[in-house]
Amino acid sequence: MIDFQIGDELELVRNTALNYADDHLRPALRENESARTPGRAAEEAFAEIGFATLEWPELDAESGLGAVARYLVLEELAAADPGAALALDPLGPALYPLMELGGPDAVRDFGEPLLSSMGSRGLLIWNGAGAPRCLERKGNSWSGVVPWVPADRADLVVVLDEEGASVVQQGIELERLRGSGLRTAGASELTLHSAPIAAEWSGADGARRALARARLYVAALLVGVMRESSDYSRRYAMDRVAFGKPIAHHQALAFLIADMAIAVDSARILGLEAAWRLDTGRPGEEASATAFLEAAEQATFVTPNGVQILGGHGFMQDHPVEKFMREGRTLGLFFGGVDGAREDAARGMKAFPEEPLLPLGAA
Amino acid sequence: MDLAIDEGTLERLKGIRALGASQIRPLGIEADRLGRPTPPEHPFFEGLVRAGQGRTRWRGEGSGTQSEERAGSIGSSRSTLCLAEEMSYWDRGVAVSFPGPGLGEPPLISMGTEDQKRRFLGPFVHPDRARWGSFAMTEPGAGSDVAGIRASARKEGNTWILNGAKSFAANASRSDWIVVWATVDSSLGREGHRAFVVEKGTPGLGDFQVERKMGLKAYESTSFSLVDCRVPAENLIGGEEHYARRAGFKGAMRSFNATRPLVAVMAVGIGRAALDAGVEFAEKSDLLGDIRIRDRLERTRRKLRSARLLCWRAAWLADHGRPNILEASMAKAAAPTAALEAASLGMEILGVVGGRGDHLIEKLYRDVKAMDIVEGTGQVQRLIMARQLVQLPRD
């Protein structure tokens, strides 16, 4: 029966992430952005907690917690710094093709080595529909240029398309870029020079599931970013006085702030639903595409308005809202962006399904 | 976390679905075409009563304290939400016309004395025939600004004398009784408010006007007046002590708080009906392959889906006795907009067919607009939210 309680265990995980963000990320947002890394201390603390392996097939007590746990952690981290969230997670969404297509062996062979060396990064490149297919397969290798990846280092590149996934570890070149958002994760143009394929797996179903998890990963980051943009600007609006009262008490802003809260919760609740579906073995492709779309669209509403509420001050880098605006936009560009997601979200659109309530995918 | 609908509810949904397709929707379309509410003597209502509909949620004598505790969740338990959405899917107007104590029930359960529950809800425990109750707050001069109601209540001995005019009360002219809100002193604002049960046939209660509406024609929205209408003291809901505790306005608001997610989810039902009809039409006209159309259908479905989850969350909070003011208003602000978008998109998919005025989607387009007005307009929901979010002052 319908229950929104996330339970004590997940509540603990969420709080741990929140405290971690307060201790290690929030105090140095701008420094980390310029340094293009959250720094060694943050990395070590992150590894210590065991966040990286939350969703891994059971390795130890912290792993095997599932998609809802991952969602909650990412939201909390991104509410401070989504770039750091990406930088700190050695595999990030590159885990999912390994997990869904390669299985525990692949996670062990290609994932585990990244855990032992601080600052390692695995990258997921979606080379399928919705994105320009940047990479070309020649024989047993990949070549091509990916215009932007949020990283300054790549120990592993996982290439995913509709048919399956493959892994490369050599022939990878990164050329630094300034980047738009997510600068704490770094920013580079990635070139593969006949990069030899170390392993590959095929399977359309697994590929779809991997993409679904990857989209949900980004959706959680988007929700964190817009939640903080919304909260930060809301608090500011209660303090800032214009025309004799707090600007939040002018109805134009009061209503905008209410609408931003609705936007954040709409995106958030669709993401949690998708994560719950994945965790309970229900089909989740359509739901996660839906969650990603909603998050990406709502972020483009919320985060620019976060700047607007602060007026000229919002435009200046003394406040984080301009950062959230850049990040709210760039996160929505991953994995084929919104148009790629629209295709998957609209799949199965048909009238008068047999089951009650099915048209919205709640069954 | 668990978002699955339990088996029992799914079974009941199937039941509604069958009744919906065979009776509820045809009846709604008929009322819409004839431009009048379904008459109270219609055999449909008797059939409902025989099938066990039209009853009160009040559990009968001796359940007072228990039901008072549960008052916050009346009409908003999650399974009630699923059923209400499905009912609305088939026809929201017909759903509101269903016999039963209606919106008059929550204030009676949450504020009423045991004697009042017995007298007014008792007949709805095992109703002998189709019976209705009604709720009248809105006036010609005061809707959103509830504090501004002018209907007056003056006490004379053991009787209250009511004067004023009420607007748009659902099922009022066919009701056994109407919960009428009036003020003992309009300068007191909300603190002057009192709720009375005004029984059918009370002298001075009259001038019933069944309004002509854009949509939702299957049920009556009725305006009426009270002219020196004498109501016995026993009909003051909760008795004088209740208001001495200054709980008058809170009583009304508590029920609103519980019904907002319910009304919001009804909007989701209408929106879903429009979406299904839109998809069906698009499929038949070979439009489903059109990316422009499919993208917008996807967006509409997504908005309805998140709105539904927001409703469920608000109801779930109420069920657990947790504050849900912000969440209830959020759901109520989001769902009607999503539903209107679904109906409006449906009209576009119909193209000029929508202009004929005889397609289901066209009816839904007219029906759905009310959902952003009743139980607090979209603007009022945002005001309520802003009070929570930024401590917006009340005045």
Ligand SMILES: Cc1cc2nc3c(=O)[nH]c(=O)nc-3n(C[C@H](O)[C@H](O)[C@H](O)COP(=O)(O)OP(=O)(O)OC[C@H]3O[C@@H](n4cnc5c(N)ncnc54)[C@H](O)[C@@H]3O)c2cc1C
């Ligand atoms: C189909 C239908 C059924 C109904 N059934 C019932 C019923 O059973 N019982 C009952 O008591 N009532 C009922 N109502 C009445 C309903 O509750 C009121 O219509 C509603 O509360 C709005 O009040 P109003 O119509 O007076 O509009 P107003 O309050 O005059 O509002 C007009 C506009 O001003 C906006 N507005 C008002 N105040 C503010 C503000 N402070 N800031 C910004 N905008 C504001 C509103 O949002 C709206 O857009 C029904 C109405 C309809 C349409």
